Amino acid sequence: MGPQTPPGSARAMIDIVDLHKTFAGNKVLTGINLTVPAGSTCVILGGSGSGKTVLMKHMIGLLKPDSGKVIIDGQDIVPMSVEGLQQVRRSFGMVFQAAALFDSMTVFENVAFPLRQHTTLSEDEIRVQVRKRLDLMGLKREVEGRFPADLSGGMRKRVGLARAVVLDPKVVLYDEPTTGLDPITTDSVDDMILTAQKELGVTSVVISHDIASAFNVANQIAFLSKGVIVEHGSPEQLRESQHPAVQVFLQTWFGKN
Amino acid sequence: MTTETPSKPNRFTGAFSQSVEGLGKGIIDVVSSIGGVVALGLDVFRWSVRRPFRLQNLFTQLDFVGVGSIFIVGLTGTFTGMVFALQTSTAFALFDAESLVGPTVALTLTRELASVFAALMVTMRAGSAMCTELGTMRVTEQVDALETMAVNPVQYLLVPRVLAGLFMVPALTMLFNTTGMTGAYIVAVFGLGISPGTFLSRTQQWMAPADVYEGLIKGAIFGLSVALICCFKGYNASGGAKGVGQATTEAMVSSALAIFILDFIVGMLMH
Numbered sequence: 346m347g348p349q350t351p352p353g354s355a356r357a358m359i360d361i362v363d364l365h366k367t368f369a370g371n372k373v374l375t376g377i378n379l380t381v382p383a384g385s386t387c388v389i390l391g392g393s394g395s396g397k398t399v400l401m402k403h404m405i406g407l408l409k410p411d412s413g414k415v416i417i418d419g420q421d422i423v424p425m426s427v428e429g430l431q432q433v434r435r436s437f438g439m440v441f442q443a444a445a446l447f448d449s450m451t452v453f454e455n456v457a458f459p460l461r462q463h464t465t466l467s468e469d470e471i472r473v474q475v476r477k478r479l480d481l482m483g484l485k486r487e488v489e490g491r492f493p494a495d496l497s498g499g500m501r502k503r504v505g506l507a508r509a510v511v512l513d514p515k516v517v518l519y520d521e522p523t524t525g526l527d528p529i530t531t532d533s534v535d536d537m538i539l540t541a542q543k544e545l546g547v548t549s550v551v552i553s554h555d556i557a558s559a560f561n562v563a564n565q566i567a568f569l570s571k572g573v574i575v576e577h578g579s580p581e582q583l584r585e586s587q588h589p590a591v592q593v594f595l596q597t598w599f600g601k602n
Numbered sequence: 603m604t605t606e607t608p609s610k611p612n613r614f615t616g617a618f619s620q621s622v623e624g625l626g627k628g629i630i631d632v633v634s635s636i637g638g639v640v641a642l643g644l645d646v647f648r649w650s651v652r653r654p655f656r657l658q659n660l661f662t663q664l665d666f667v668g669v670g671s672i673f674i675v676g677l678t679g680t681f682t683g684m685v686f687a688l689q690t691s692t693a694f695a696l697f698d699a700e701s702l703v704g705p706t707v708a709l710t711l712t713r714e715l716a717s718v719f720a721a722l723m724v725t726m727r728a729g730s731a732m733c734t735e736l737g738t739m740r741v742t743e744q745v746d747a748l749e750t751m752a753v754n755p756v757q758y759l760l761v762p763r764v765l766a767g768l769f770m771v772p773a774l775t776m777l778f779n780t781t782g783m784t785g786a787y788i789v790a791v792f793g794l795g796i797s798p799g800t801f802l803s804r805t806q807q808w809m810a811p812a813d814v815y816e817g818l819i820k821g822a823i824f825g826l827s828v829a830l831i832c833c834f835k836g837y838n839a840s841g842g843a844k845g846v847g848q849a850t851t852e853a854m855v856s857s858a859l860a861i862f863i864l865d866f867i868v869g870m871l872m873h
Contacts, residue, residue: 405750427754434752445747448738459751462654508751518750 357416358383358516358548359404364413366399373399375572377413381565383515386542386549388559390583391569392594397552400569401518404550405437406430418515435463438509438547442521444501446493446508452479453489456508463512478507481544482537499530506537510545517541519551523558535561556598568594635856639827639834642756646764646830649757656758663762667728667829668770672777675723679778682715683707683785691794700794704801705808707786712813716778718865721771721824725857729832732763733853736836737846745837760833767829768822775821779814820868827864828857 357380364377373396381387391397402408403415406422414421422433446455456475460466466474479489482503493501502522509517519538523531535558541547542562553559559566559580566583568576570590576583583591584599691703736759739745748755783805790796835853839846 407746407749431752431754434750437750439747439750441743441747443742445743447744447747448742462751462753 356383357381358418359387359550360414360416361400361403362414362416364400364403364415365411366396366403366408367411373572374403374410377569377572377574379567379574379577381548381550383548384542384546385564386538386551386562388551388553388563388566389569390553390556390559390566390594392554395569396572397554397569398520401520401550401552404516405434405439405518435512436515438506438512438514438517440502440505440509440517440519440522442524444493444505446501446504448493451490451492452484452496452504455493455504456511459508459512474511475507478511479504481510481540482507483533497530498526499533502526502534503537506541510541510547513545514547516548516550519549519553521552521554523553523555531555531558532561534558538562556595635834638838639830642760642834642837643764643826643830645756646760646833649754650761650765652757656762659758659762660765663766664770666731667724667763667766668773671720671724671727671770671774674727675720675774675777676781678719678723679711679716679781680785682719682778683711683782683787684789686710686715686782687786687789688793691790691796700790700796701800701804702808703790703794703796704786704805708783708805708809709813711779711782712809712817714817714865714869716782717771717775717817717820717824718861720774720778720821721828721861722858724767724771724774724825725828725832725854725861728767729828729857730850730854732829733832733836733839733850734846736760736833737839737849740837740839741842741846755837760837763833764826764829767825769825771825771828772818772821775817776814779817816872819872820865823864823868824861827860831857831860 359379359381361377361379364374365372366374377400379387379389379400389397389400399408403410404417406415406425410423413423415423417433418436420433422430425433446452447458450458453475456478457471460471460474475489476486479486484500484503484507488496488500488504493504496504506517522534522538526534538549538551539562542549549562551559551562563580565578566576566580567574568583568586568588568591575588576586576591578586584595586592586595686707687703690706691700694700694702694706736745739759745755745759748758787798787801790801791798832853835849835856836846839849841848
């Protein structure tokens, strides 16, 4: 299963304009420009310390930039108040590197959590919604009552995605989804990202340094180096890039020839 | 000799400047921590009066902080009252004033000991758990996850814990008063042979409701402070398991110090 090309629409779901961020004199983002069309999967590729996670945290309003705009579905979220951001965040789902499931809750309760917080659904309706998402992620009924500590890394990621999509978000952010996983589990996480795009039509942004996974799931790849996007295009375009930083990075996977 | 002489003042200056630097850094850390706790307190207040009100979370914390501490606070109270009665009776026996054992224990417990001990017990039992749980949630990105799900972590995690501290420490202070006086009565009446009538009437004669209120007000202040300090340290923990351990140690030390310092300040203001 390869990435599905989003149906012809060029509407930007995420539009980042000239984004700058400095931490204690250390310039982390130095003029990021990036547009992610609705319904597509964009992988932000880059080495450790290139500013990928900082960029993602700006997309969901966890960090405020020094300057620049972060436009989500036509609204600039930078000047927004806490209340405004809370509203915008309801259209986001996020899958964390270590899944960030609540230890004290079962799998069912974790996935049901956003529904209980933001909807007035009955317990029966919540059960239907939770099971629908768990089925979509290929998780069997018997995991519902388990605690996160009893799950494997891949299963935790699946539960994390089920929780992230339970409110039908417009955008799903994935923070290093394949880091620390074996090749087979990595493949299943890639499938999970593709399923979310295909079945739910969400716009996905994946932060990664896993080249194979990036080429598996991306409609477009943005390459981040030293706080700036140096290359942005389809996986094929990135493969042909002449930018030295991109070439060095890709050679680690594709080899020097 | 000639080569050592010039190095002496340098070594002294170096050690002196290091001490001054260390002292300055310590003062800055303390002041910034106090500022952080106060700012968090204001944030907690702001979020506690806004919808949604998660009563189930509040009751869970009231149960954990309050109901869960009943046994340990009751036991500590009983033995504190017993030992206090025993020690004061020895001193009062020197001038035939054993009848003052009851009021002495009562005044000491209600004004001072009950609130201080109840707050210390809550710090050790519930405060440490609060700090560790919040710290673990912070370093495993569970706090960030709440935020990305449009759930304010201060409102969801901190408000119920701080309110539980504020409401339950005064309640536990009252329990400490009760069990402490029961312990003192048992020792005084059954152990030392003081008549029950003397014990009770003298206590009634010397004690006023204001003494109990003073302890309860102190309990509320200590409960609020301890919960805020433990939440602040846990919520801002960083650096994995080691960071959480360090945050919990700091929370315990800071809470205990805060209880004793605030006890003096509040006591001074009330008298």
